[in-house]
Amino acid sequence: MRIDLLTREYPPEVYGGAGVHAAELTRALRRLAEVRVRCLGAPRGEDQTHAYQPPTDLDGANAALRFLGADLRIAADCAGADVVHSHTWYANAAGHLAGLLHGVPHVMTLHSLEPLRPWKAEQLGGGYALSSWMERSAAIAADALIAVSGAMREDVLTAYPEIDPERVHVIHNGIDTEVFQADARTDALVRFGIDPELPIVLFVGRVTRQKGLPHLLRAAFELRPEAQLVLCCGRPDSPAIAAEVAGLVAELTRARRGVVRVDGMLDGRSLRQLLTHATVFVCPSVYEPMGIVNLEAMACGTAVVATAVGGIPEVVEDGGTGLLVGFRPGPDGTGEPADPGQLAAGLAEAVNRLLDDRDLAELFGAAGRRRAVERFSWTGVAERTLRVYEKLVG
Secondary structure (H helix, E strand, O other): OEEEEEEOOEOOEOOOHHHHHHHHHHHHHOOOOEEEEEEEOOOOOOOOEEEEOOOHHHOOOOHHHHHHHHHHHHHHHOOOOOEEEEEOHHHHHHHHHHHHHHOOOEEEEEOOOHHHOOOHHHHHOOHHHHHHHHHHHHHHHOOEEEEOOHHHHHHHHHHOOOOOHHHEEEOOOOOOOOOOOOOOOOHHHHHHOOOOOOOEEEEEEEEOHHHOHHHHHHHHHHOOOOOEEEEEEEEEOOHHHHHHHHHHHHHHHHHOOOEEEEEOOOOHHHHHHHHHHOOEEEEOOOOOOOOHHHHHHHHOOOEEEEEOOOOHHHHOOEOOOEEEEOOOEOOOOOOOEOOHHHHHHHHHHHHHHHHHOHHHHHHHHHHHHHHHHHHOOHHHHHHHHHHHHHHHHO
16 A cells, blocks of 8 residues: 655654654654655655645745645645645645545544634734645545544534544544653753753743743743743744743743753754753643644653643543643633633642652653553554554545
């Protein structure tokens, strides 16, 4: 069987969980079948991996329209595939068109949903309407959809009630626990100016409304004064969220010591060291279909504090591998909390509890490692995904 896997992100151009998923699923699937990757961006040197750039005659056009231009070329090149499998709206149109053009099944993995990310309009302008149309059209027509959590499946069926529930399969994200495991070295901490002897509260994520960083920054005013707050920030979605976060970081730095900001994607070794030495990893997301980064922290033996949104409760066991903080969305449809002060207070309380009780934090970390090993292997993800393909192609 030949599978053409379509994705925007693929190593080395990975900036989020969907890119990690695409890379790890490909690696595991290639042990079972022929997989050709069709991604966006610069040329890759990997065999059977093809990269595409938007057409130059669309230079200067809205970003969503430019991605659609690249999708047309991807769809044309999928001739000969038995199945096409797309990831995120950037590649969903390519999968939809390839399925129609070549008469093969189209499988979509849904890592998030455009209707539940209204802040994307801040980033894409009118392109948000286009990205929403691409996702919706592809999802309604897809032969099978894979949701990365049970909560995500419910969101899919709510957002797109036209979809037959029988077509939506739950296959959780995975984690490579041989790669993500404790690393006692401290050279990365020293390089970033982090004291390994002091407690560390760690955030890793993009600067986007979805990841909830402003809520953690407001909570940080109430964290134990001896704790260091380490913020590993990916690129901002928009100037507005970049400015808001920069302002909060500056205000927090004036109020307390030990605030360390690291901008840009971390290399694997640095990420593992930071996760290993963190006393608490914090995921303050307002929307998270699953959250691979929580699995990465757990696999490194670190306790997690996270908001109880989306698929996070399917990963982080409240009172077992970490602490979950309640989240109630506001009525305005923005995805922001109804009471931001309450959320910040909840995050501060949970983090402080683990800062005050290091034994409990260590117990949670050890349990998180066991859960990651036992429940979330990429081999299992690939095998379950292959069964979806096989059912479609007979």
